Amino acid sequence: MTPLNIPSVSPVRGVSYTGSATLTVTCTWGLLNLAPNAQVCVNLGTGSTSTGQNPRTLGNGSNRLQYRIAANVGYSPLWGSTATSTTPISVVLQQPLLGTVASTNVTINAQTLPSQLTVPTVNNEATTYTESFAGVATIAYSYYLLGTAPACSTLTPQGTFTPTITASVINDCLISATAMNFGSTGLITAERRTTSQLTVQCTNNAAYRIALNGGANGTVAARNMQLSGGTASQRVPYQLYTDAAYSIPWGDGTAGTSMVTGLGTGTAQTVTVYGRVAAQAGGPTPGSYSDQVQATIYF
Numbered sequence: 273m274t275p276l277n278i279p280s281v282s283p284v285r286g287v288s289y290t291g292s293a294t295l296t297v298t299c300t301w302g303l304l305n306l307a308p309n310a311q312v313c314v315n316l317g318t319g320s321t322s323t324g325q326n327p328r329t330l331g332n333g334s335n336r337l338q339y340r341i342a343a344n345v346g347y348s349p350l351w352g353s354t355a356t357s358t359t360p361i362s363v364v365l366q367q368p369l370l371g372t373v374a375s376t377n378v379t380i381n382a383q384t385l386p387s388q389l390t391v392p393t394v395n396n397e398a399t400t401y402t403e404s405f406a407g408v409a410t411i412a413y414s415y416y417l418l419g420t421a422p423a424c425s426t427l428t429p430q431g432t433f434t435p436t437i438t439a440s441v442i443n444d445c446l447i448s449a450t451a452m453n454f455g456s457t458g459l460i461t462a463e464r465r466t467t468s469q470l471t472v473q474c475t476n477n478a479a480y481r482i483a484l485n486g487g488a489n490g491t492v493a494a495r496n497m498q499l500s501g502g503t504a505s506q507r508v509p510y511q512l513y514t515d516a517a518y519s520i521p522w523g524d525g526t527a528g529t530s531m532v533t534g535l536g537t538g539t540a541q542t543v544t545v546y547g548r549v550a551a552q553a554g555g556p557t558p559g560s561y562s563d564q565v566q567a568t569i570y571f
Contacts, residue, residue, distance in 0.1 A: 273293055273294065273295045273296070273380065273433060273435045273436075274293045274294045274295075275293060275436040275437075275438070276291055276292065276293035276341075276380060276382055276435065276436065276437045276438070277291050277437075277438045277439065277440065278290060278291035278339065278382055278383075278384055278438070278439035278440070279291065279439075279440050280440060280442050281337070281384055281391075281439050281440060281441045281442065282441075282442055282444035282475070283388050283389055283390065283391040283441065283444075283475060283476070283538055284389060284444055284445070284446055284473045284474065284475055284536075284538060285444065285446075286386055286387050286389060287386050288383050288384050288385065288386045289383070289384045289439070290381060290382065290383045290384075291381075291382050291439070292379055292380060292381050292382070293379075293380045293382075293435075294377050294378070294379060294380070295314065295343075295361070295377070295378040295379075295380050296375060296376075296377050296378075297312050297314065297363045297365065297375060297376055297377075297378065298373065298374070298375035299312065299365045299367075299373070299374050299375070299413070299415075300372055300373050301367045301372045301373075301415070302372065303372065305367070305415070306417055307415035307416050307417050308366055308367040308415075308417070309364060309365070309366055309367075309415065309416050309417070309418075309421065310364065310365045310366075310367075310374075310413055310414070310415050310416075311362070311363075311364055311413060311414050311416065311421035311422050311424075311427070312362070312363045312364075312365065312411065312412075312413045313354065313360045313361070313362050313363075313411070313412040313413065313424035313427055314360055314361040314362075314363070314378075314409075314410075314411055314433075315352070315353035315354055315355060315360040315408075315409065315410045315411070315412065315424075315429065316341070316351045316352060316353055316360070316361075316405065316408070316409055316435070317352075317353040317355050317356055317405065317407075317408025317409065317410070318353075318356060318408060319403035319404060319405045319408065319437075320403055320404040320405070320406070321336065321402075321403045321404075322403065325350060325352050325353075325356060325358055326340065326350055327339060327340055327385055328340065328341060328403065329403070330401035330402055330403050330437065330438065330439050331401060331402065331403060332394060332399055332400065332401045332402070332441075333394070335391065335392055335394070335399075335401070336391075336401075337384060337388060337391050337401045337439055337441065338384065338385040338388060339382055339383060339384045339385065339439065340382065340383050340385070341380065341381070341382045341383075341437070342380075342381055343361045343378050343379065343380055343381070344381065345381055347381070347383060351380070353408065353410070354412070354424050354425050354427075355408070355410075355429075360412075360424050361378060362421075362424055363376060363378065364421050382437065384439060389473075389476075389538040389539055390476045390537065390538035390539065391441055391475075391476060391538065392441075392475065392476035392477035392478075392538070393441055393442070393443050393475050393476070393477050393478055394477065396443065396477070396478060396479050397443070398440050398441065398442045398443065399440070399441045400438055400439070400440055400441075401438065401439045401440075401441060402436075402437065402438045402439075403437050404434075405434065405435055405437075406434075407432060409432055409433050409434065409435055410429035410430075410431065410432050410433075411429060411430060411431045411432070411433060412424065412427035412428060412429045412430055413427065413430065414427055441475070442475070443474070443475045443478040443536075443571050444474070444475050444478075444571070445472060445473065445474040445475070445478070445480055445536065445569045445571045446471075446472070446473040446474075447470060447471065447472050447473075447482070447567060447569045448470070448471045449468065449469070449470050449471070449545075449567055450468045450469045451468060452466060452467070452468035452545065452547050453466060453468075454466050454510070454547065454549055458555065458558075459552075459555040460508070460549060460550075460551055460552040460555070460556070461551055461552075462551050463548060463549060463550050463551050464548070464549040465518065465546070465547065465548050465549075466547050467544050467545060467546055467547065468544075468545045468547065469542050469543065469544055469545065470482065470542070470543040470544075470545060470567060471540050471541070471542055471543075472534065472536075472540070472541045472542075472543055472569065473536070473538070473539065473540045473541065474534070474535075474536025474537075474538075474541075474569075474571055475536050475538060475571075476536055476537055476538035477535065477536065478535070478536040478571050479533070479534075479535055479536075479571065480533065480534055480535070480536060480569055480570060480571040481531045481532070481533050481569070481570045481571075482531055482532045482533075482534075482543065482567055482568070482569050482570075483523065483524040483525065483531045483567070483568045483569075483570070484512055484522050484523055484524070484545075484565050484566070484567055484568075485523075485524060485565060485566045485568070486523070486565075487563040487564060487565045487566075488563055488564050489504075489507060489563055490509075490563075491527065492521070492523030492524055492526060492527050492529045493521065493523070493527035493528060493529065494509065495509065495510050495511055495512065495563060495565075496508065496509055496510070496563065497510055497561035497562055497563045498561060498562070498563065499556070499557055499559045499560070499561055500559055500560045500561070500562065501559075502557065502559065506556070506557050506559075507556075507561070508549060508552075508556050508561045509549070509550065509552075510547060510548060510549045510550075510563075511547070511548055511550075512545055512546065512547050512548075512565070513545075513546040513547075513548065514530055514532050514546070515546065516544075516546060518546055518548050522545065522546075524568075536571075
């Protein structure tokens with residue numbers, strides 16, 4: 273059986289990921305025989321990191337990732353073993369008219385279960401989860417002349433094989449934002465403060481940093497909201513901060529600004545953005561002022 277890997281599993285996406293491999297079954301007959309048919313039963317017992325077969329689990333240390341495995345895309349029946357009263361893969365081969373060897377390929381499909389949001393990575397990098405099957409991946413077979421193939425449950429395993437099943441769990445992040453609104457006013461004789469929220473969902477144990485750019489009308493050190501339909505002279509200065517004391521400008525780490533850092537949990541985390549408009553000596557032109565700031569998350 274070729275190695276089976278489920279690549280680029282992002283738990284925070286909440287969806288299933290799949291991988292496949294090829295199981296090759298080969299039978300050999302003697303030159304003279306009276307049993308031209310072969311029933312082959314390929315058993316996959318409970319692996320080293322699983323407590324059952326539906327679902328199975330891949331492991332990395334004490335961490336677990338649930339998955340299913342089958343010889344069909346509908347995952348019914350699942351691949352099991354007569355030793356656990358579940359269903360092995362069953363293949364019938366016939367000796368060719370000219371020759372003594374017959375073989376067939378079986379596609380093996382594996383699928384992670386959805387909604388495993390808190391599966392972690394280790395050391396802040398893509399992490400391999402695996403499972404071994406020493407002594408429980410077995411082959412039973414019987415040659416027969418005519419009639420119905422013998423049931424797999426009646427056959428005694430006569431050999432073993434070593435499947436390699438892995439999944440790669442990656443660091444990933446999702447981010448969204450709510451609008452920031454400073455409200456309505458005439459003259460800005462006193463500073464105005466408000467907040468908005470970023471919602472961040474990063475792979476469990478993944479470190480992340482969030483940068484805010486300078487917006488459409490300024491820089492990270494000098495942001496501006498511009499009058500709708502106005503010119504560059506019709507702007508209201510403002511700044512964004514990482515803290516409730518409005519003391520640490522939030523930017524990209526340049527020009528005296530800082531980024532917000534955190535550690536993912538696999539579930540949604542709320543990060544507050546603090547906004548401040550300083551008092552101004554003159555009144556701005558009446559109208560609606562806005563800016564569009566891009567948040568970038570690094571992980």
